[in-house]
Amino acid sequence: MNTKYIWLLIILLGLTACNDIEDVSRLEAEVELPELTAGSADFSNYVAIGGSFTAGFTDNALFKAAQENSFPNILAQQFSKVGGGSFTQPLTSDNYGGLAAAGTRIPGFDPRLVFGGAGPVPLESVIGPVTVSTDIAINKPTGPFNNMGVTGAKSFHLLFDGYGNIANLATKTANPYFVRMASSPTATVLGDAMAQTPTFFTLSDIGGNDVLGYAISGGDGSNTITPNTGPPGVGFDQTFGYIVSTLTSGGAKGIITNVPYITDLPHFTTVPYNPLSPLNPAFGPQIPTLNGIFGQLNQVFTFLGVPERSIVFSTTAASPVVIRDETLVNISAQIEGVLNASPTFPAFVQSFGLPAQAAPLVANLFGLTYGQTRMANANDLLVLPSSSVIGTMNTDSVAFLMSQGLPQTLAGQFSAEGITLPLSDKWVLIPSEQQEIKAATDAYNITIASVANSNPNVALLDLNGILQEATAGGVVFDNFTLQTSLVTGGAIGLDGIHFTARGYAYMANKFLEKIDEAFGSNFIASGNVAKAGDYPTNYSATLQ
Incomplete structure (x- = not known):
């Protein structure tokens, strides 16, 4: 990486008389930035493992533009400047979002949300019916994939050898996103990641879906919280420990994240408890x-x-x-x-x-x-x-x-x-259900911190702290302040849970900060970071 320079323009204004034209002069000052170095990390084969955040999911769907703006893809672009190799993703077939199987839409996997003027609305309510062309039975992409983010995956799903078997969709023990990614019907997410012999990895939002399913279903019991204790493939603690020890078994280094307090997100805070206005003519x-x-x-x-x-x-x-x-x-x-x-x-x-x-x-x-x-x-x-x-x-x-x-x-x-x-x-979500979510999250985060502290090849990124800061007052990203309010905040997409593209770019930079701190690289100091203005907070309904 060649040494980079930033040219600063200093404008001097002088008024010699009230009718005189301003005399403007510019002085150019040269500021030298250090050359980029990887430190002790080897980015030649970066593999990202995780759930929907890793995949790039936003606006209640996974679609091509969102995947291209996923935080792992943004990281890979920076890694490529210091020895990083190619980074492949299981790109969807369109920018509508949604999934189909043999020409029939899969229920619950619908096209994305868009801004309808007052709030989020389904894409098709704005542009009319679309054909979902991402078909898990017809146009399955060919791997291996460096981005192994699987939307909806809980911790134990990463070890389940039927999670990518299309025949298991009938019993809801398979995930359509992993069906189109899996190397075989009996492959596991972790196994496909390890088959690539990663030299560096990110393990993000593992544990998030373990409580999110319970939360978005209102705690009605249809989607239970993963217990913290139990053997690998059952309890979060041993499952997470097994995943990290496996990923680092070949000497790979990586960054892991903890679990945010998801009930602070706008999916749970936007609708007031008292929405029934006497001014509403229907009420x-x-x-x-x-x-x-x-x-x-x-x-x-x-x-x-x-x-x-x-x-x-x-x-x-x-x-x-x-x-x-x-x-x-x-x-x-x-x-x-x-x-x-x-x-x-x-x-x-x-x-x-x-x-x-x-x-x-x-x-x-x-x-x-x-x-x-x-x-x-x-x-x-x-x-x-x-x-x-x-x-x-x-x-x-x-x-x-x-x-x-x-x-x-x-x-x-x-x-x-x-x-x-x-x-x-x-x-x-009544208070007792909220407490169940918080208790599980706290237990997961104790496990994650313990794993990070006991393994010198991994460092912990405090995703929970970042989102709390964004919720409390916002985080500054270049000339923007990102907040978590729905639509207007800039950090969280229209589903009220997942990041916008700009939010994912900010997240990528926080990963780079942690990589610099843990492994001696200098992405931040050398200016090799994502720029806020390059990433949107909203995708147009006409994006195709």
Whole structure:
């Protein structure tokens, strides 16, 4: 690498009289930067292992432009200046995002999000239907790949020898992204990485998906947190230790990252707990009727000694949504019993246009619906997709209520998400679920720090600290301040979880800082870094 120079232009302004033209002179000063050196690191064969951050996932999809702006690819560009070799990635076939198998889209792997003027919207809502051409059964790329980032991979998935077998998609034990990357149906992520004999590696965001799946599903139990203890392939601690010891077994050096507090990300902080405005013409006029209906239920709550569960919508301020909280004592039977014993309840039922004889049915439905409910508060976190659900009619609920004998109109009135129908567990992280996520994250990070401290060939990058700083007030990247607020912050993409291209570039520079510190290179001092202005914070909907 030849010595680099920065030419600084110093402008001297002098005014000799009020009508005189400014006399501008420029002095050129030469500042010499040191020549780039790799220190003790060997970048000739760099392999990146990790999850979605490593892959370059952003805006809820993996697509070609995002992969080209992945932090490992940005690092490889700098490594190439000091002996780094070629860096291959399993590039997708288009910039739409999404995956297909034999011409059919894979559910849950949709095209990317774009900015719709007010917030994130699906790409196809802006440009119309697209053909997803990244097909895991038809156009599988040929490896090996230096970027072994697999979106959605948990720690133990890196050791699972069926994770890339397309036949396992039916049982959800395979990952479509790894299916198109794997060297064979029985390959493992770690095995394919080691087959390349890496001389340097990054191991990033391992542990993130181990808690993220639980978090984005609202802690509803459909995607559990990986236990910290257990043998390799089961518990995070031994799995992570095994991965790092394997990667360094041939003398390779590398950087590992810890796990951020994911609930600080905008996917969990953007939707307020109290989004129901009385100024909303679809909601405000209904408030008196709603308060009249819930007034009957609130009397029951008071009688049963749980007045804090009362549901009251404000006519002057934004109101919280109604949620189901599975940690509450289930008082469904008690609600039903009190209502059936009330002499005024049949008349209340008749106010809905139902016969008095329907009172036991309605009492039972009230008990089933509101036995574990309360209004949300500032300690609850609503996941980002809930914003498109709140206030809408739940058709499954309508069908159920109609099957119980309610007319369609009345069934619809009692099926408004977050209003008359409590938001289900998948839309809300209650405090106990948040604590589970934090406890697991803290345990993972203790393990990661211990592994880093016991292995001289690895250094730890504090990704958790970086994201906390960005969340607290922002981080400075050249002439920009990156924050984590959705859309406007610049650091986090439209899915509220993954970095923007500029965020990944900043992340790459933090890796370079840590490499300099740990292995004696001088990427930062020599000016061999990513520049913020070269990387966008938003991909156009017309990018194809």
